[in-house]
Amino acid sequence: MPETHESPVPLRSHCPVNYALEAVGDRWSLIVMRDILLNGKFRFRDLLAAEERIATNVLSERLARLAEHRIIEKIRDPDDGRQFIYVATEKGESLMGAILELGAWGAEFDADTDAPPGTTKKFRADRSGTISAALEAYRKSRPRLTR
Amino acid sequence: MPETHESPVPLRSHCPVNYALEAVGDRWSLIVMRDILLNGKFRFRDLLAAEERIATNVLSERLARLAEHRIIEKIRDPDDGRQFIYVATEKGESLMGAILELGAWGAEFDADTDAPPGTTKKFRADRSGTISAALEAYRKSRPRLTR
DNA sequence: ATTTTTAACTTGCATTATGCAAGTGAATAC
């Protein structure tokens, strides 16, 4: 059961980069956030279907951790009591820039990337515009639910 | 001993975000790159002194991995044969944007951040300018050595 | 020239994180 308050885990440091890495610097957290923010996945089973094949226990832990950090919020689906919907908080939405930067870097240096040609160049030509556009698209795709 | 060629490790996917995470998405790689790119640390002992306390074997592995991925280069110090100097390749330098984005996010959401006030706001007001300036500063600070 | 110190690692072992397959309980569908 998730705690109500953020637990005061001692951080390795308060360097802002380190803070980010302690929150999302593992093998899976940013894959989950990518799927929520960019791929329109909001349910456990959809996130589970990521082509990188996350295990159920790991996805479960990651979602709990992200919720503890107030990066996502877990909401029961009013139309189906078995299901939950995971949406990004403002804090989670703010990861968009970092995720797109990492993606631009990956697209530039992976010779076999799935990204369409020109992705990196376009992103770097207008970083803030691309980020804003992606955020707007996310906000439109996100299910609107009352908590 | 480092391999001459990048080993064809099978990737989980060719999503550009996933490529980045497979290369540097662990607890330490971006801390090391932060220290090289932003903190003027180029030697094993300097990187070891990161306040996050990386272990010697882990630092050693990370440096080897980063070199395999052609993100850094290991150069013997011509003035002291015991020492090596680790510098970012162009691929490594290209991580600057992602590191600064993560830092801006961390500075925004860590109430106890070490970052000076206004860091995030300034960065977001001129992302490309801030990144270019940081890269220029890096290139000036980096030791100039012939391979 | 020999000894001591420094730098960059290795090695061995404990702990933690991740991966995999199977199982559970609550809610919906039939």
Add this chain to the structure above:
DNA sequence: GTATTCACTTGCATAATGCAAGTTAAAAAT
């Protein structure tokens, strides 16, 4: 009611990380 779906949990194997001590080569001190 029974069966199925959904979101997990459990148990156990393997991999990654953390910690302390040891090794090797080069440089500095004597």
